[in-house]
Ligand code: SF4
């Protein structure tokens with residue numbers, strides 16, 4: 001079984017706002033100080049799902065694919081350190097974009113070029129633009145069924161079965177392979193690599209595929225436009241919630257949060 | 270040859286053979302280990318033996334237990350003459366020590382020290398049965414009772430043997446044995462003399478000798494083994510700086526400790542040396558807060574695990590997850606209270622960190638909060654994932670010079686991740702900057718080029734990451750010129766000063782408390798004479814126990830017009846805030862929080878302010894105070910402040926002319 005995990009290199013979502021530089025001309029977000037990027041956290045969870053599948057099926061092959069620009073190889077090679085068999089990178093300036101279409105198109109082309117996949121795992125969304133569209137377009141391009149928001153992924157008898165997270169519980173879904181699955185945070189974080197695996201990974205090189213070789217579509221015919229960028233203004237407001245005892249204070253806290261719209265009653269999303 | 274002599278010979282030979290067999294069983298795993306090459310330098314090592322073994326320095330920190338041990342120790346030492354006499358007489362009827370005073374001063378000494386020993390045994394029995402300090406919880410009490418019983422039997426047997434001999438009327442040493450003579454007079458009054466006394470003397474001689482032989486055979490499996498390995502263990506103690514952990518060789522196939530056979534020789538000897546006295550357990554904050562770690566049990570469990578399987582063959586149960594739980598390994602704050610207290614210089618922390626090294630680097634099994642912090646060090650160069658600040662935001666309006674490569678300054682201020690990135694701790698850095706300005710110190714910071722020193726990574730077992738941090742920081746530092754480094758955080762100070770040497774970084778490093786104390790002493794910062802308020806000071810482990818600095822922060826407080834009231838546990842015996850060893854990032858179960866316990870201790874002093882000199886301690890204690898105050902209805906929280914903040918307030922007040 002070949003499992004392809006799509007990884008995206010993103011700006012560290014924990015970069016403090018004061019370190020962000022907005023390029024209003026190119027409509028891009030940059031980090032002012034030299035801080036390394038990270039692998040999109042949701043995608044890391046996709047990789048974790050793949051590693052867990054391989055614990056059950058030792059024969060499974062894990063191929064990580066990433067398309068984008070300015071790759072930091074040390075960062076991307078973390079995928080090899082935790083156990084991926086292969087890392088494929090496609091670099092092109094056109095792939096550093098808000099538009100999910102060329103990204104999905106490049107991913108689909110890579111997957112076709114390596115001879116297809118039995119299972120494609122993606123994070124539920126990218127932490128940079130939060131579009132959550134690439135897996136949908138990819139499923140359409142590859143003609144594979146799409147199962148979303150998995151917190152557990154299992155493969156048996158040529159089928160993938162997932163537990164899908166709902167606001168008030170989970171639902172079980174299945175599809176015949178090949179299929180695409182997106183995973184969500186509840187799946188758990190990516191495991192830590194051992195030092196031996198890191199050292200081995202450090203000696204491996206990612207496989208680079210030239211974008212031109214893929215014959216993928218460079219852009220949508222009418223791509224969405226980023227009109228402007230702004231750093232949200234973070235404000236702080238401190239209120240002391242008091243009550244006769246812990247329980248009363250807790251109830252008042254819940255009420256306050258409810259009124260403020262921070263939380264909602266069960267079932268609503 | 271008389272039958273009795275033959276019997277004595279046989280018994281002695283059998284006992285020696287048996288004891289030899291039992292000692293050899295202990296020696297085998299020990300000799301199979303790699304030696305740490307700690308035989309030299311001889312002079313300081315030997316001097317340590319003199320003051321700690323003969324002088325009982327650490328033992329006497331507990332006067333009752335110390336003196337009872339002192340009595341037993343010297344009693345035991347002198348009564349070795351009696352052991353030589355009885356065993357010598359056991360193998361040769363003409364053996365005696367008379368030619369060196371066996372029936373004069375040695376006889377007198379034996380009487381005197383026997384008395385001392387008995388007093389010691391009685392005090393020890395009283396301690397075990399009546400005082401019963403909690404430090405003995407988990408120790409093998411039966412073993413202790415057997416040992417005390419054997420010692421008492423040996424001594425009483427000897428005294429009665431001598432008394433009976435005196436009662437026969439034919440003992441030349443009678444005049445030198447006042448105690449035995451006194452007993453002899455009692456025996457004579459009871460009608461014992463001549464043949465009956467001689468027979469009784471023989472009987473007591475047998476009891477005396479048999480007790481000695483039982484003792485000899487028994488000690489290899491007893492905590493009393495320390496009579497043999499105590500001296501070598503103290504001699505071989507670690508003489509490198511307390512704050513320096515050995516650097517892992519990452520080229521080795523095995524990283525960290527996952528198999529007991531990987532322990533070095535002194536580390537293994539430690540396991541034999543433990544007396545189960547519990548001095549370590551008594552001071553351990555992890556144990557006190559109900560976590561599954563007692564440094565004493567850790568050593569005992571490692572020892573039992575080592576001896577559980579035959580050396581060199583057979584499969585042992587796993588070390589981690591078997592003999593020692595993972596949770597136990599992660600519970601330690603590396604506060605060093607245990608090592609500082611141990612009379613035998615047993616090294617708990619290196620063993621714990623070594624097991625963490627296995628977990629972090631080989632098993633990749635690290636608890637949640639800690640793994641997040643370590644990953645953040647790797648990804649962002651600091652452990653505070655989620656901070657809303659960049660490394661230089663704290664000084665946005667202060668215009669602090671950032672030292673570029675090739676530039677020069679007198680004092681390089683090493684801010685550290687916490688003081689740079691935590692909103693509360695930033696106030697320490699800002700206060701310090703104001704003080705350095707007031708004192709006209711030429712200083713600068715590294716700005717964005719400063720990276721986490723790696724203390725958290727190293728002490729949570731990730732020496733791989735620590736070494737990367739160290740190499741990067743050394744490169745940054747060596748590209749700039751400065752006379753010395755002053756750090757906000759004691760952990761940074763410890764690492765930069767004691768651990769960067771292995772990476773080509775040799776610096777003169779001081780902690781801000783030391784720099785401030787020096788500036789006050791030289792009159793560059795003002796000092797207030799009258800004590801206006803009461804402040805209690807919490808000693809950060811990495812400033813105090815690890816780097817022996819207890820006075821400088823107190824001097825700064827006194828210069829700030831504070832009267833320092835001490836907590837019950839302070840200075841060398843200070844109780845950790847709970848944040849060391851990476852535990853500031855760990856998820857503490859609500860009922861096992863070390864910081865809440867320390868905060869309660871600080872509040873008990875009644876001092877208006879709780880002072881400390883470490884950003885981790887500050888955050889931990891502030892948090893602890895809030896939770897303790899929350900528990901006591903209507904309780905008010907004392908402010909927790911860094912000594913720099915306290916001094917700055919005074920200095921600013923003075924310069925703006927506001928009266929206190
Ligand atoms: S270093 Fe501190 S926390 Fe760790 S075992 Fe020793 S006393 Fe306990």
Ligand code: SF4
Pocket residue numbers: 542543544545546547548549550564565568610611612613614615
């Ligand atoms: S390790 Fe040291 S302090 Fe702890 S019980 Fe053993 S001998 Fe006593």
